[in-house]
Structures are given as structure tokens and as C-alpha cells.
Amino acid sequence: MRIEILCTGDEVLTGKITNTNFSYISQKLEDVGLTVVWGTTVGDDRARLLEAFRLAAGRADAVIVNGGLGPTVDDLSQEIAAAAAGVELVLNEAWLAQMESFFARRSRIMPPNNRKQAMLPEGAEVLDNPVGTACGFAVDIGTARFFFTPGVPRELRRMLEDQVIPRILARAGSPATIRLKRFHSYGLGESHVDSLLEGIEALAPDGSVKLGFRAHYPQLETKLTVRGTDPDDVERKLAPVIAEVRRRLGNFILAEDDRTLEGVVLDELLAQNASLAVVETFTAGQIAARIGHLPGAERTFRRGLVLRDLTDLGAAVGLEDAPALGPLSQETAEAVARATRTTAGATHALVVLIALDDGDDRIDFGGTIHLAIATETQTTYRRARILGGREWVRLGAVELGLDCLRRFLQALPVAERIDFEKV
């Protein structure tokens, strides 16, 4: 199955917009075992669009076209699709009615130029767009099936998943059920996880499980794509592999599927009827900002404190022997965590203090992190040293802080060594 993606629009071609739709489409296809072999980007230009459609039609079995379905004069996809397919544009009465009701539900009159969005190549199959007025459609050009999708990311995503991918899978003769299982981890590099998971695909003996990764520092996403004849078949094949991934990556798995590290931390806090106070230095509010805005945080996020000048630290958290605070150390971090918890009236305090290296930013610029978590009965400490430049240290410290809190709340060891720290 040769699949191509064809992105249209001057804003994408000129770089005014970064084309995230391309990687989104490509990744979603990969996730169900389909591979894109060619990508094309052209602007809102009749001759070039036509040439691009003809080239793709000559090379591919399926082509996903993105953009150009809007109501304005530079939206040319329907017109050029009809020309390339050698058919006329005809009004689709059903889509016109759907658009009119779309506007009516919002108490607005449909502008006349939106009518253009219901003009489709004769014989085209409509691809529903429940969240917008751009009508998706599929049509044959040469021997390839072309799927036309909207440029608005929210509309594209819905149409791709609900309408386009099932049709391409049906044409590819793929097994009816495909599932993507995802694990998010922090602290292990991609090659390390790859070697930890060696041989894991063989646990599903018919080659139906495929392992993949997506790294976005500081987190790594480990993906299992599974094909089967039906949901039961998929679950049966997947279960032993999932169990083995969980066993081998262990405490490093911070969340699965659509969950996030900050979401897991928030849910643990809420489930434990706990409340949180955070003290940060060089991360400068970024730890608080990952949790504090989430729905539900207003019930558990008690207080965040950012300090850059650490001579002020003791007084700011209400430490009585503030003048005695020396250079950063385990004692300092633990004392600050205990004082913060009391002052803020929280059940848990997370303190992430960072001693930055001197001098300008550089590739071996580093920071030493003193991290403490305090509850009424217990104080836990973790030290880590991260190198790689100011930004790298900052991002790493934010993730380390949140992940140590996750480990603490889940009663896992807080001080397990990670690949990113120097000893």
C-alpha cells in the first residue's frame, strides 16, 4: 500500500505556519501499521496543484490531501480534484443542508460564499466533518484513491481517525482491529529502553506486535502497535507484551496512553485527599505551572513559591533559624520542605533547589539539584546533577521534580538513578 500526503496552502509552503498536520497524519498512519512513502507541499496555485495531484496519482494507491477546502477564492482543492479526475463539480444538497444547520445552531446566517464548500467532484464520497463546515471527500484520480481533508487541525484529526484511516485500512486488507498501546517514561534514554525491551516483539509469536519510540526530552514514549482479527484477538496478543513492558521498565513508567505525568500526580493527590506546596528556584514556576492550571488543581494545589535569591529562602518559608541556612545541602532542602509544608498548611511539600554552575551557557553547563519531599511524618531527599546547558538543566529539573513526587505518592523509590544525571 503506497500512501502519499499532499499538503496545500501558501501559509504552509511559505513557512508562515509550521506544518504539524503532516507529522500528525504520518504518525497516525504509522500507529496502525501504514507507511507514508512520499510527501508533497504546494501553495494555492492551480497549475502546481494539478501537477502535484497527477504525480501522486501516478505513484500512489492512496493520497491524503490536506487543506484547501475553505470558503475563500484561494481554496482550490475541490476544483482541482474535479479537473484531475476529469469530472464536473456538482452541488451536494445534503452537505449544503448540513452547513445551513451548522450555522443555524449557532444562530447565524450562512454567508453565500460558504456554498462553495458543498461543491464536490461528481461521484465523490462525502467524508463527514462534525466539527466544521469544510466537507471532506474521497475520489479516484487515476488508480489512486484521494482523501481530501480540512487544514484546521481539530477538524483534520477527527476526520482522519473516524473517516479516512478506516477506509485506507479496508483498502489495504488489514486485519479489522489495530490497537496502539503507549507507555510514557522519564529517566531512561531511547537506546537504553530499546535494549531493555529486546525480544519483546517475539512474545506475540505471529509478528503481530511492533515496537516503536518517540523521544521528546525529557520524556520517552514507547509504543506497541498490535494487529488482530477482532478486539479479543488483539487483547489476547497484547496482554503478555504489556505485562512484560511493565515488568522491565518498572518504576520508570510514569503514565500510559493519554495520561500525563502532571495528570497522574494531580490524581494521586486528589485520591489521597492531599494538598501540595511547591518551592522552586531556577525552574522559576515551571513545576507549579505544569499542575496548577489543571481542572481540579484548585482543590489540591495549595501554594507555589519561586525564589531566585536563595539568601531570602529561609525567611520566605517561615524558617525560624533562617540566618543559619548555609549553602545548598540535604539539610537545607529538608528543612525548607518541612517549613513550607507547615507554613502553607499542606499535607505534602515538594522543594526543588538548584545550584547552577558559574559562567555562561554552554553544552557542559550543569546544575546540582537538591530535592526534598516532606509530609507530616516523613522527609525524603534526592540529589541529582544534570549537565547539558541552562535549558536542558531547567527542563530536566522540572521533570525530575514532578516524577519524584509521582514516585513518592505511589510509594515507589524516589532516588532511583536516571540516565540523564552525572554521578
Next chain:
Amino acid sequence: MRIEILCTGDEVLTGKITNTNFSYISQKLEDVGLTVVWGTTVGDDRARLLEAFRLAAGRADAVIVNGGLGPTVDDLSQEIAAAAAGVELVLNEAWLAQMESFFARRSRIMPPNNRKQAMLPEGAEVLDNPVGTACGFAVDIGTARFFFTPGVPRELRRMLEDQVIPRILARAGSPATIRLKRFHSYGLGESHVDSLLEGIEALAPDGSVKLGFRAHYPQLETKLTVRGTDPDDVERKLAPVIAEVRRRLGNFILAEDDRTLEGVVLDELLAQNASLAVVETFTAGQIAARIGHLPGAERTFRRGLVLRDLTDLGAAVGLEDAPALGPLSQETAEAVARATRTTAGATHALVVLIALDDGDDRIDFGGTIHLAIATETQTTYRRARILGGREWVRLGAVELGLDCLRRFLQALPVAERIDFEKV
């Protein structure tokens, strides 16, 4: 001048990496008045690379190829370039020596497979890469000039600006000097700024100034691209246009060229020998996080405080009549700002309190922002209401907070109405 971009690599084609290089190259070319007409993406596949090179050679005058210059077996750009140009690969002794010295400076031995990076198509022109081992080169394929660049963004950027763009401009017969002037604003939408700047290009009578925009909510970038025969000519043409843009956009210009809003705020604070305390609610640390990590912030950023439960607000900032704090209002915001300034021992306090609408996230979900800035002698208040969903409100409130502080520090009106707020 027909210019194409050809991106190579399985990681880009499969969406494992979002292709930001494409928009970067395209935007940089636009900035000097050059337009990309076609983009192609193919994987590490000999047959498809060769086909893509031949198609581009038949359509374009100049082609920028990105990726595939590394030392591994799936890096195929030199090999396919030679095949498409009908020449042999030959060892470039000068580049080999440069690579060996690159490794020697880092006290490392060059691995043998890096030698591959010095194999170039016969007759190719070397494009220097001072920050990596991938050798850029230019070669004719058909009637098009192909420029081969590395996939590593840092290496690409340097090579594109220093080596590739000057060569393409020379081939295009463009005037020797081109300058890009940028203005960053907050609070005016793109169409509003477009209408405010109507006719501005005509201030340079020979059509040498081109106006453009790049919107990234909440900020808007307004760009002037100017061509001239030499730097003096460019400055002469640009000066009246710059003056007029500054006059028309006025207080809304928050920074120019490479400066940022947070950088301007930090520099103003440092220049005024001031210190800052920040109190945030729903922005949850994001305002502090924009400033607090910057080099120099340790000398002026005194304290950041994040609270989600506002019943705790008075006590947290040391307000003596804390229990009397009612619902959010001008009085509350101003009292909190004054107390924060005193408690933190800062010259300036910025307080951004937000009353969120009830219910779930939705497109008309909004927040009412109560913003106050206090100094020893003065307290300033600004109220704003922003709609558009939780994320939109949060991003808008961060920007509004920083921009109001910028205006205050620059002695500009703090309460000037913006396009994004509802009255």
C-alpha cells in the same frame, strides 16, 4: 527564481520528528524576498530519492535538500546526488582534514565511518559547516543548482544563512543587501495591524519594502523586508517606514528584532535597579517562569507566589485584614499588590488574579482578570475579560500580565484596550 525544498529521512517522513526545518528554510527565504514553490519529503530510500531529485531538477532553478549527510548507512544524499548528476563520488581531502581536526579539538579519534561524510560528487562546491561534521555542498543536477544541508537544526541554520542564501540571492540577481526588520506586538489582531499599516509600503517609493506578518497567539510579528544596493541604501529606504510603523502601532510594540517581551521587562527592571515580586492564580507560575530563569533574573526577581485557592490569598501575602478579602475586585488586587511588595521586599509587585467562569472548558469559556502593579508610591489597576477556552485565557493572562508590567516600567498607559478582550 523557482525554489524547491526537498526534505529527506525516515524520521521526518514517518512523523517521528515534526519537520520544523521546512518552515524554517521557507521562512528565511521569504524574509529575503525569495519564494519556495514546491516541497517534497521522502525517506531514506534510494529509488524514491533519485526520483525526487530528478523531478525537482526538472522543475526548479534551485533546490535545497535537507538531511542525509550523516555518517550512517541510511544517509544517502551524497550517493544519490552523484547518481542524479551523473558523476562519481570522490574523497574531499580538505573536508576529511577538517573533520579530523574537529574530533581532535574534542580529544576524540574520528570513527572510520565518518570518512563517508567527506565523499562528495565530483565537481561539487563545499558549503562550510563550522558546527558539525556533515559537509554541505552544492552541485548542478540538470539545469537546477542543488544545495545539500544537514538535518541537525543548529547546523542547518548556520549553513543556510551563511552559505546557501547568499548563493541563491547571487543567482537570482537580487540586490546585494537585504534586511529584515521585525516588530513584536501584543493586543492587536493581524487584520487590525494590517489595516493600521495600510499604505506603509508606499513610503519606500520603488517598491523595495515588503510587509508581512507571523501570528503566534498571543503575540504578532510584523515584518518589513527591504532590498537595496548597499547597507546605506537599505537604511535610507527603511528609516521612514520604521518610523511610521512605530508611530502607528505605538505602545503596542513590545520589542523589536530578536528581543522578547520578558527580556525587555527584565532589562527595564535591571536598568531601574528595581526588584520584582509576582502573585499569580490560574496562570499558575507561568508569568514567573517567563522571566525567572533568564540570566540576570537572580538579581531582580525577588519572589513568585502561586495560589489557586484564593481564600488563602490574604494570609499568604501577609495582609493583616486577610479575612476581610471579598470576591475579586480592584480593591482586592491593589491591596494584595501593596502587601506583596512589602512582604517580599521588592520595589515592584505584579499581581494577576483571575476569576474563571464556571463549568467545563468550552470555546466561550472565559476569565475576568484583575491586574495590579504596586510600587512604593503608586498602585495601578487593570481589568480585562478574555474568552476562548481555558488555555486561551491562561496564555492571554500571562501575556497581559507581562505586557502591562512592560508598559508600567516604560511609563506608558497600562490600561489601553486590546483586541482580545470583551467589554
